Amino acid sequence: MGSRFDITVVANNSTSANQYIDLAIGEIQRIEKLISSWDKNSQTSLINTNAGITPVEVDTELFDLIYRAVQISRLTDGAFDISYASMDRIWKFDNSMTEMPAKEEVKASVAKVGYQNIVLNKEKSTVYLAQKGMKIGFGAIGKGYAADKAKKLLISKGVVAGIINASGDMNTWGKQPDKSEWKVAITNPLNKNSAFALLPVVNKAVVTSGSYEKYVILDGKRYSHIIDPRTGYPSTGIISATVFAPKAELADALATSIFVMGIEIGLNRINQLKEVECIIVDDQGDIHTSNNIKISTR
Structure with a gap:
């Protein structure tokens, strides 16, 4: 999938842990063969x-x-x-x-x-x-789906806790060995070396899409690398969107969609979905959140 996967599992010993990680890698490779548009045989x-x-x-x-x-x-x-x-x-x-x-x-x-x-x-x-020349691709959903499937497989094998990190698409379950919750840092897109929030994540997926590394400025306006598939024009106004959802597949798709829908419509759509929340940072550095997320600044 052209992406880095980091797999963390809680196990009784390193031998068992490595075996579980190998299982997860095998599952991710299986999915890649199924959904890859680069593999002519898929x-x-x-x-x-x-x-x-x-x-x-x-x-x-x-x-x-x-x-x-x-x-x-x-x-x-x-x-x-x-x-x-x-x-x-x-x-x-x-x-x-x-x-x-x-x-x-x-x-x-x-x-x-x-x-x-x-x-x-x-x-x-x-x-x-239906149209000649049409193509489908899973660039905005494939990593999340692979993370979900690897998590499901490991749970079925008795792994009580872990994290699948698919290049920033985080999928967690269970708790850390000290019984504390997994925590995910939300990067400050205006300063990538710092985080503006550290949030607990319990049996959920967290996905962040950002335009702070890929963008172009034309006539003084900033255009994201995320293109609106309906118009062909890049999205504007948002530099980071983080989505919390039960599955990484859904979070992956929605994080990209928010850029295209914009702040108002994006928040409205997220607020209509059960167990889904989001944090948006606009191009002025202001933070916008869905109804059930509160971030206090000190």
Whole structure:
């Protein structure tokens, strides 16, 4: 998945711990083979190759993941969309851009993006991309899903506590050996060497999306590397979004979506979801939280 995974388990001895960690690694590698769009032999690649041609029968696991992704797309009004993989990459975040791309170029870049054109047949377990040239990708949900599956596997093997850290997508369960809760530091996006909050996380996932490392400034305005798949334009106004949810898969998708939806709509959507909370930092350094999170500054 092109990402670093750090796995921590609470076990009786180092031998058992290493065996559990190896199991988790095996599960993550299995999922990568299933969802990778880089592997020409994966079912995901087969779906993309047959876009606009024919439905592709897939494993129930992949079908269900795509189904949930489409549901999240509906929930976020398309701010999250796994067919984003169809986008032409016209925005550069390597300091090489000096002017805005043409409107026609931006419009053309998202012409084949649209979750509405992902046709699912549950009875036949088939996935069909209705437009030729469409592609799906799991860059905004795959790491979280892999973390969830590794956690589930380890729990089934009797591991009482641990953390799966998928490049910042944190998934926890149980407690530390001293019986204290796992705690997650929320990085200050204006000063990456410090944290503005240290929060307990009990059997939950925490995912942070940030634009403080990848962005471009054009005509004095700051544009994030997170692109709105509906318009082709980068998101603005937010530099960090942290989401707490029961599963990393959901938290992963929502953290990205908040950038696109914006502060007001993003908070409103999060406040409608059970067991989901968020912390947003805007480009002025101000902190915004969902209803059940309170941060006091001293």
